[in-house]
Amino acid sequence: xxxxxxxxxxxxxxxxxTVMAALATYxxxxxxxxxxxxxxxxxxAGTRTADVLIQPLSDLAREMRVRVTERDPGNGSTPHxxxxxxxxxxxxxxxxxxRVDDGPVRQLKAGEAFYEPPGSxxxxxxxxxxxxxxxxxxxxxxxxxxxxxxxx
Numbered sequence: 001x002x003x004x005x006x007x008x009x010x011x012x013x014x015x016x017x018t019v020m021a022a023l024a025t026y027x028x029x030x031x032x033x034x035x036x037x038x039x040x041x042x043x044x045a046g047t048r049t050a051d052v053l054i055q056p057l058s059d060l061a062r063e064m065r066v067r068v069t070e071r072d073p074g075n076g077s078t079p080h081x082x083x084x085x086x087x088x089x090x091x092x093x094x095x096x097x098x099r100v101d102d103g104p105v106r107q108l109k110a111g112e113a114f115y116e117p118p119g120s121x122x123x124x125x126x127x128x129x130x131x132x133x134x135x136x137x138x139x140x141x142x143x144x145x146x147x148x149x150x151x152x
Contacts, residue, residue, distance in 0.1 A: 076126025
């Protein structure tokens, strides 16, 4: 029975992620001021992140988080983890360089995606371009009882 529940939970999450991708893409395309400077005041220089949606999933004891992140040329973050969170990323524009755990460094272009299992090391997260910003969507199926990010 627990295997069936686990399968149904993952199927539900995949369906939610598909719907959220469509919603977030619509929101991002129709809200050009979503990443206005006022949103970014408490964030690291060169990075702007805005929540598109945070939706509790009470039947799964999780929440769905959809965010848009924009990084200036050459900007990156230090290695970190998202404990208890399934993290999916989708590049909207530019090039995003990513490495999860000991995997290869990947340069993702618009239309490409990545996945970070809960607790894995997001070893590389940066915009490798010297002159173009990168913008990407983050979808997290998050455990709200765990910290969002732990820096290494």
